[in-house]
Amino acid sequence: MSLVNPEDSLERQNEKLLNIAQALMKRVEQKSEHTGLAYQQFERAALLETQVRERTIELERTLDLLQESNARLETANAETEAARTNLAEAIETVNDGFALFDPDEKLVLFNSRFCRDMHDVMSNLTEGLSFGDYVDMVAHSKALALPADQTRAQWSAERMALHSESHVVFNVAVRWGRWIQVSEHRTARGGTVILQTDVTEIMQNEREERNKLRDQQARTLQATLDHLDQGICIFDHTLALVGWNTNVEGLLSLPPRRAVHRLQFHELLDSFDDGVKYSDGQSVSRLIKWAKQRQRRRPLKFEATRKDGRTLRVFCQEMPDRGFVISFTDVTAEVDAARAMAEINERLEQGVRDRTAELGVALAEAERANASKSRFVAAASHDLLQPLSAAKLFMSSLSDRLSDDASRGVLAKAETALFSVEKIIEALLDISRLDAGKATFKVQPVRLSAILEPLRDELTPTAAAKGLELRMVTADLTVMSDPAYLRRIVQNLMENAIKYTDQGRILVGVRRYGKSARIEVWDTGRGIAEEDQKAIFQEFERRDGPADNTGLGLGLAIVERAAAGLGHPLGIWSQPDVGSCFSLNVPLCDVSKHPETPLETPRTWGKELTGQVLLLVENDIPLSAAITLMVEEHGAEVLIAHSAEEALDLLEEIQLIPDGLLLDYQLGSGMSGVEFYRTFTKRYGKVKAAILSANRSTELQRECREIDIPLLAKPLDKHKLFELLVYDLPARARNADGGL
Structure with a gap:
């Protein structure tokens, strides 16, 4: 049994012990008998006094530690409050809305700009608000502007799905045409920081630029459609007419534009005459059924013949957005011609039978x-x-x-x-x-390198102008042939390969083939079908060639006849869309018995620019006349203008895009040569060009590099100008001899 209650405080226990010790001391003093019990009580009293003293010391030490801890706690609280105040003042100075949620999804801190565009949400923001309640308040805010096809519950669900990501940025539309960009980030402790930025001005600028671009694209598309020979109708996924060109108005006899906008597909079909006849089993009902298909529509092609005898070829094609395009081509003349041809064929067949004898x-x-x-x-x-x-x-x-x-x-x-x-x-x-067999051949020893290497140097620029690689593998062989005709044969084969090759390369090679040298000209061009390989050697026979459509189709005809006259076997291998190889076998010559006759050096320059149309813009009239005379001597046609405005008016008037431009830099008007080139390329696309100027400044050189055109310094060097015109401009007719 203890003398003190352990549950009492140390002060109370010490007090009780002191009282007990005093009582014992007093009792000992009162007794006269010196018994052993009294001494024991004295010892106990002394022990109790020692324990009281120790407990007192411990209590004092504990009180000191408690006071020190309280002091540090007060300092920490003051620092925390100061930091919180500083943080609050800092986020208040931020122009964007700011809010912080703790790892338990509770709102801890926010500034006055947070949700300021949603007054019904802003007034209910309090510390401790859960993130889910915050999203629900925003979803049901009157200020939130939602698309017509989205409900508030859907928006809330999508917002919570975005919240599951560690970093997300999205835009929110609010009333009065305003936009808020919301940026949400996860903190290191698992909290959430939300920033709200007003991006209304940015969105408006982007919308204006997008509308301008859309308008420009719409005008370009409409201009393109109006230039097509066919009539075009464009329907959206609701089967409403949203675009058409002027040709379709005449073909279908449509009412004015405003009356047909958003015209339904079945209403367009009703605009046809009742007596329209459709080919391939088509009908109005089948066409409407095709248009209303939910799965992917297959293209349709058929013909429709109207009461007035006009025949239209119709082609229907689905677009990626589930709309579709319909083109109408007037093929009345073709149908009539085919019908007349069929009648003629019948009469011819009858005539052939009658005149077989x-x-x-x-x-x-x-x-x-x-x-x-x-x-x-x-x-x-x-x-x-x-x-x-x-x-x-x-x-x-x-x-x-x-x-x-x-x-x-x-x-x-x-x-x-x-x-x-x-x-x-x-x-x-x-x-x-x-x-007629009257051609005179002067057969003599000819070194092949003397034939092939000049042709390589001559035709390499022509191939390069088309983006083709011309390679040649020669051999130190001497053959027996007519040097002039042999050169013309190989030249025609190489030019033919370049002409009918759109991309890839041309390879000219020589190899021994028994007692002859085999000259091969390979290309990666369009190729020739086997049934057409004999026809290409006929006079005036041309395959589908370049857009300039030059030549009369005599080159290969001369090649075949010259090779036959010389006794040089001519071969051909070709495969459509792969390429062709023309080969010529020429007998080898014993140089020891037949010394070589040196060939005449072919001329370097001729009418290399035949067929080219060049635009010269030069305000110095005497200089422009001199340049024109010098250029036209080599076969080009020169259009002359003395100012940028005059040049643009001239191009607009003649509706012709030149093959190249020679532009003076200082035109004496409000537009320099560089500015004119930029204006020209925006309207007509890029063509080869050169700037002519006496200005040699680095600034002008930099401007020419930016637009990727050369700068020719005045006074002009004739050789440099001619090299530019011959090798840098696209050549349509390099050979001044007109082929073979």
Whole structure:
């Protein structure tokens, strides 16, 4: 049994012990007997006093620690309150709305700008608000602007789904056309920070730019549709007419534009005459059923014939957005021609059957006519070349007597035209001579490298102008052939390969083939079907070639006849969409028995720019005349303008995009040559061009580099200008000899 209660405080226990000790001491003093019990009580009293003293010391130490802890706690509370005050003041200075949720999803801190565009939400924000309640308040706010196809519950669910990510940024539309960008981030302790930024001005600017771009695209699309030969109708996924061109209005006899906008598809079909006949089993009901299909629609192609006899070819194609496009092409003339052709074929077949007995006579007459044709072409070509040569001489004499530049320009163009006619007549004469067996071949030893290497140097720029790679693998071989005809054969084969190759490369190689050298010209062009490989060697036979459509189709005809006359076997391998290979076997020569005859060096320059149209913008009239005269001597046509405005008006008037531009930098008007080039490319696209200027500043050089065109310094160097025109501008007719 203890003398004190352990549950009492230390002060109370000490007090009781002191009282007990005093009582015992007093009792000991009162007793006279010196018994052992009294001594024991004294010892106990002394022990109790010692324990009281120790407990007192411990109590004092404990009180000191408690006072020190309280002091530190007060300091920490003061620092915490100061930090909280500073944090509150800091987030209050932020221009954006700010809120902090703790890891338990409770609102801890927010500034006055948080949810300021939603007054019904802002007034209910309190510390301790859960994140879910905050989202629910925003979802049901009157200030929240939702799309027509979205409910508030859906918005709330999508918002909570975004909250599951550690970092997310999205935009929220509010009333009065305002937009708030919400940026949500997860803190290191698992809390959530939300920033709200007003991006209304940014959204409005983007919308304006998007509307401008959409308007521009719509105008471009409408202009493109109006330039098509076909009538075009565009329907959206609701089967409503949203776009069409002017041609369809005439083909379908549509009412004014405003009346047909959003016209339904079945209403468009009703605009046809009742007597329209459809091909391939089509009908109005089947077309409507096709348009209303929910699954992917397959393309439709059929013809519709109206009461007035007009036949329209109709093509229906689905678009990615579930809309569709319908094109109408007037093929009345084609149908009538096919019908007439069928009738003619029937009459011809009947005539062939009736005149089978006369076939032998007709065949003999045809053979005689073919022979007389060659003789006639030879005679006519020779007779035509005489007055043509005389005309050229008269013009050369006349050019020395003319003093004005305009007359000289006209004379130069006439000389160019006569030169082209002369070369065509020479080609016809070559064919007639070869057909008649009257061609004269001067067979002699010829080193192949002397034939092939100049052709490589001559045609490499032509291939490069089309983006093609021209490679040549020669051999140190000497053959027996006519050097002039051999060069023309290989040149025509190489030019033909370049002409009918759109991308890839041309490879010219030589290899030994028994006792002959085999010259091969490979290309990665369009190829020739097997059934057409014989026809390409006929006169005036051309495959689908480049857009310029130059030449008469005589090149391969001369190649075949020249190779046959020389006794050089000519071979062909070709596969459509893969490429072709033309080969020529030429017999080898023993150089020890037949010394070589040196070839004449072919001329370097000629009419390399024939067929080119160049625009010269130069405000110095004498200089522009000099440049024009120099350029037109090489076959080009030059359009002259003395200012940027005059040049733009000229292009608008003639509706022709030139092949190249020569632009003076200082045009003496409000637009420089560089600015004119930028304006030109925006309207018509990029073409090869050069800036002409006496200004050699680094600023002008930098401007020319930015637009990727060369700068030619004045005074102009004739050789540099000619190299630019020949090698940098796209060439349509490099060969001044007009082919073979």
